[in-house]
Amino acid sequence: MKSSQGEPTTYDHGGGVRSLRVPIPDNPLGHTLVYVVDTDRGPVLIDTGWDDPASWEALTAGLTSCGTSVAELYGVVITHHHPDHHGLSGQVREASGAWVAMHAADTSIVRRTRETRPERWYTYMAAKLTAAGAPEEHIAPLRTPPARRRPFPGLAPALPDREIVPGELLDLPGRRLRAIWTPGHTPGHVCLHLEEDHPSRLPGHGRLFSGDHLLPEITPHIGLYEDPDDATVTDPLGDYLDSLERVGRLAPAEILPAHQYAFTDAPFRVRELLTHHEDRLTGLLALLATPLTPWQLAERMEWNRPWPQIPYGSRNIAVSEAEAHLRRLVKQGRAEAVTGSDPVTYVAV
Numbered sequence: 001m002k003s004s005q006g007e008p009t010t011y012d013h014g015g016g017v018r019s020l021r022v023p024i025p026d027n028p029l030g031h032t033l034v035y036v037v038d039t040d041r042g043p044v045l046i047d048t049g050w051d052d053p054a055s056w057e058a059l060t061a062g063l064t065s066c067g068t069s070v071a072e073l074y075g076v077v078i079t080h081h082h083p084d085h086h087g088l089s090g091q092v093r094e095a096s097g098a099w100v101a102m103h104a105a106d107t108s109i110v111r112r113t114r115e116t117r118p119e120r121w122y123t124y125m126a127a128k129l130t131a132a133g134a135p136e137e138h139i140a141p142l143r144t145p146p147a148r149r150r151p152f153p154g155l156a157p158a159l160p161d162r163e164i165v166p167g168e169l170l171d172l173p174g175r176r177l178r179a180i181w182t183p184g185h186t187p188g189h190v191c192l193h194l195e196e197d198h199p200s201r202l203p204g205h206g207r208l209f210s211g212d213h214l215l216p217e218i219t220p221h222i223g224l225y226e227d228p229d230d231a232t233v234t235d236p237l238g239d240y241l242d243s244l245e246r247v248g249r250l251a252p253a254e255i256l257p258a259h260q261y262a263f264t265d266a267p268f269r270v271r272e273l274l275t276h277h278e279d280r281l282t283g284l285l286a287l288l289a290t291p292l293t294p295w296q297l298a299e300r301m302e303w304n305r306p307w308p309q310i311p312y313g314s315r316n317i318a319v320s321e322a323e324a325h326l327r328r329l330v331k332q333g334r335a336e337a338v339t340g341s342d343p344v345t346y347v348a349v
């Protein structure tokens with residue numbers, strides 16, 4: 001099957017594993033790779049794709065071209081709660097009766113998203129940004145009545161009905177698929193290890209569905225795990241780096257990521273990413289020769305375009321990422337908060 005661009009939209013990876021390219025509307029990432037794993041009880045999906053009619057069309061057409069259909073699906077395993085992975089899960093469940101499984105930490109984010117009133121979220125974000133040193137003109141829009149604002153996408157994501165327990169085999173009759181907890185990109189991100197010989201006998205241990213954790217050319221966003229009800233000081237970048245090493249040690253024969261393309265040599269890619277993050281942390285230390293708020297640090301960090309061109313929503317993500325890096329540096333004892341500063345500034349030690 002071909003997309004309008006002429007690229008194949010389904011790919012047979014061998015050994016009862018296929019991938020479908022499910023488009024993400026208006027997003028430079030282009031598409032999510034949804035994997036279809038055959039089991040004795042019917043196909044199981046790894047992720048579902050963005051909640052959009054065109055994406056649903058691509059998913060269902062892809063399943064048809066694999067010789068099956070949504071109705072035949074036995075289960076859905078979600079790598080993490082982001083809408084390009086979990087968006088269509090509710091619709092898939094409705095059309096098939098399939099179970100939907102997710103790690104408990106991401107399920108609690110889904111539950112929170114469904115329960116949190118938008119006004120509470122805006123108040124929380126305004127307070128967070130103020131504390132991070134954001135200028136008034138950036139915070140002001142959050143104070144306008146939510147009724148006049150566009151709603152967030154994916155406001156009512158499907159509540160999973162099964163829990164992915166780290167280290168355990170998932171319910172895929174006739175297959176061996178083990179959950180590897182890889183927090184960092186999200187607190188409940190999991191990679192799925194297919195503990196079976198590689199169909200082309202590539203050297204290594206099975207195949208790894210890596211979600212957004214390990215991608216061939218992209219560094220996943222590592223921001224704070226925002227939770228209005230939890231004041232725990234988390235260290236998502238530290239979690240991510242630990243998770244990377246865990247996946248490198250598995251040494252899978254092939255990595256099947258949720259974006260871009262399948263690749264080999266996970267230990268090499270893991271080393272590249274570890275070096276990238278170490279270089280970035282060292283670069284930030286140089287910036288922190290003078291005390292900076294998280295906002296000021298974000299303004300000075302290197303992004304894919306100059307700061308003035310970064311859109312509003314992406315600036316919030318950038319500040320969250322700057323803060324995740326600051327937390328790592330503080331935890332490593334390489335930076336510290338300046339006593340008495342308000343908003344709080346950080347400086348290299």
Ligand SMILES: [Zn+2]
Nearest residue numbers: 080082185212
């Ligand atoms: Zn993601």
Ligand SMILES: [Zn+2]
Nearest residue numbers: 082084212258
């Ligand atoms: Zn993604």
